[in-house]
Amino acid sequence: AQRVTQPEKLLSVFKGAPVELKCNYSYSGSPELFWYVQYSRQRLQLLLRHISRESIKGFTADLNKGETSFHLKKPFAQEEDSAMYYCALWVMKTSYDKVIFGPGTSLSVIP
Amino acid sequence: EAGVAQSPRYKIIEKRQSVAFWCNPISGHATLYWYQQILGQGPKLLIQFQNNGVVDDSQLPKDRFSAERLKGVDSTLKIQPAKLEDSAVYLCASSPRGAYNEQFFGPGTRLTVL
Numbered sequence: 001a002q003r004v005t006q007p008e009k010l011l012s013v014f015k016g017a018p019v020e021l022k023c024n025y026s027y028s029g030s031p032e033l034f035w036y037v038q039y040s041r042q043r044l045q046l047l048l049r050h051i052s053r054e055s056i057k058g059f060t061a062d063l064n065k066g067e068t069s070f071h072l073k074k075p076f077a078q079e080e081d082s083a084m085y086y087c088a089l090w091v092m093k094t095s096y097d098k099v100i101f102g103p104g105t106s107l108s109v110i111p
Numbered sequence: 112e113a114g115v116a117q118s119p120r121y122k123i124i125e126k127r128q129s130v131a132f133w134c135n136p137i138s139g140h141a142t143l144y145w146y147q148q149i150l151g152q153g154p155k156l157l158i159q160f161q162n163n164g165v166v167d168d169s170q171l172p173k174d175r176f177s178a179e180r181l182k183g184v185d186s187t188l189k190i191q192p193a194k195l196e197d198s199a200v201y202l203c204a205s206s207p208r209g210a211y212n213e214q215f216f217g218p219g220t221r222l223t224v225l
Contacts, residue, residue, distance in 0.1 A: 044216040045216065051211050095166065103153045
């Protein structure tokens with residue numbers, strides 16, 4: 001079965017410290033993964049996707065198929081990074097595709 | 112471009128009452144999603160439309176939930192009758208057709224069932 005897990009509900013780091021938000025997935029096909037973010041009082045929005053191989057707002061994520069992980073990393077956390085982060089898995093079906101979201105991790109950056 | 116619109120933003124009802132939510136996706140987006148997000152959990156897909164046809168409603172409690180997408184544009188999600196456990200944020204999202212495309216989310220409707 002397809003599944004996304006994020007083991008940490010809450011994560012607190014100090015400003016300037018490195019941050020890593022963990023994501024693990026279960027999927028028999030070729031995985032494509034995303035990170036979505038929801039800042040306070042804003043809509044859920046795409047942060048980055050694996051297929052684009054890009055760094056957004058200093059965040060990067062590497063797909064590790066051996067460990068079935070897609071952890072989100074940033075070397076120096078900023079206060080504006082405080083938000084809810086969701087890892088998501090793209091699942092290819094026969095005639096359509098769907099996205100499965102993880103439970104989310106709340107990141108708090110302490111000034 | 113205008114984003115995904117949803118209404119109402121908040122709704123409080125008593126159990127066994129009915130409620131309806133409305134969503135207007137981004138113009139031209141073929142795929143429309145309704146998610147249920149219970150406090151402390153990630154979004155759970157309830158139903159997914161491709162144009163005006165349903166492609167996935169496997170997690171929709173069909174004895175009480177229904178949804179339609181009129182002419183492949185606007186969509187409504189209805190709950191009848193509501194239960195206490197339906198208290199959640201209901202998110203609508205849309206995306207262009209194609210693989211690995213970004214989903215654009217609306218602001219959500221926060222439903223409280225008393």
